[in-house]
Amino acid sequence: MLHIPSTSGLRAFEAACRYLSFNQAAEELGVTPGAVSRQIQSLEHYLGKTLFHRHHKKVELTAVGRQYLSEVTVPLEKLSAASVRLRSETLRNALSICTYPTFAINWLIPRWANLYEKYPEIDIQLITSLNPADYERDDFDLSIQVLAEGTTVKGMQIDKLLDVDTYPVCSPKIAEQIKHPADLQNVVLLHENPRPTDWPRWLHMAGLDSIDSSKGLQFESANMVQHAAINGLGVAIGIDALVQEDIKAGRLVKPFDIVRRSGFPFHIVSTTRKASRPKLVAIREWMLEAAKQPV
Known part of the structure; x- marks a missing residue:
């Protein structure tokens, strides 16, 4: 017997993880933020665990939530790929x-x-x-x-x-705290698990090897890291082509001119x-x- 929670709860969980926002997850899924919240609460009740810390206007994955995301991501992607292959027949x-x-x-x-x-x-x-x-x-x-x-x-x-092309990005409020690259010592660094070398390589290029490049918060995707930065959780390494819209809109700030080009x-x-x-x-x-x- 398969023990599988509601697929609507899993979809809401996955979307909320990517955006770190019930509102944005609801927009993507075409439902209300309240519906997303209820679906995730139902999933948490089914699992008997809390997946998110709820804060004012933002949410944050618990340690259990991060672990659950890492375990369900691949199966969900395989399910999606299998469904895509079948739908492609039409x-x-x-x-x-x-x-x-x-x-x-x-x-x-x-x-x-x-x-x-x-x-x-x-x-x-x-x-x-x-x-x-x-x-x-x-x-x-x-x-x-x-x-x-x-x-x-x-x-x-x-x-x-x-x-x-990579460089640090953060919210306007965080940018007020980091006038010089060395000020990164005093803020939270946001890390994207699939790109673990972005921070150490940028810090080395900036001559800041004394800063612990492993400190801070870990996230499963670039989208989660970017939204964490927008919501003021810390400083992320952004990819220029993917953060320009947010910089132009004022949601993110590029505090320094030091840019590292990846190979x-x-x-x-x-x-x-x-x-x-x-x-x-x-x-x-x-x-x-x-x-x-x-x-």
């Missing part, structure tokens, strides 16, 4: 794009209207995953992946899309078997052109 004409959630939210979706205006005849199926697309398992048309500069793979077409840019990846298809060529060229445009 969406054979749709072009499937797999990308990281943060890249989709902060780079691709803000440009989606322009894409649809240019290619209204191309139906697109957008799938997000914290892990790179697995072309041996999944039959995606295109994916966005972080790969080493100059990577080549037999049977794959790989095009560099965007450099990964692992974002790339567009597709199989050579599909790469020359007109729809893929059109979307790939649109992405490469969009990457050249200012925010």
Whole structure:
């Protein structure tokens, strides 16, 4: 017998983890914040554990919540991928794009209207995953992946899309406390588990090896880290292409001019078997052109 909680509770939990906000999770799921809260309370009741600390206007994962997220993320992604494969039987004409959630939210979706205006005849199926697309398992048309500069793979077409330029970002209130890079010693550092070297490498570049790069709070995704920074929990390492909208809107501040360029840019990846298809060529060229445009 399988012991599986309500899928609505799991969806609400996963969305709330990404945003660290019941309000934003509710917006994504198309329900009210109260509904998200009730779904998560029901999940907590089922598990007999508290998953979130509730604060005024923000939430924070408990240690149990972080552990539960790490354990359910992969199964949920596999369930999503299996469902996508079955649904694709009725969406054979749709072009499937797999990308990281943060890249989709902060780079691709803000440009989606322009894409649809240019290619209204191309139906697109957008799938997000914290892990790179697995072309041996999944039959995606295109994916966005972080790969080493100059990577080549037999049977794959790989095009560099965007450099990964990294630097600290924080809320305007936190920015008032850090006038110089050395002031980072006195604030909470926010870490993204999939990118554990961002802080130590930036601090080394800034000549701040004396600061403990491991201190602070750990999060499962870039999206969670970014929202934690927006909500004033500490200072995160942002990727320029993914934080520009928040900086422009005043939700985040870039307190220092020191920028580190990673050797692992974002790339567009597709199989050579599909790469020359007109729809893929059109979307790939649109992405490469969009990457050249200012925010």
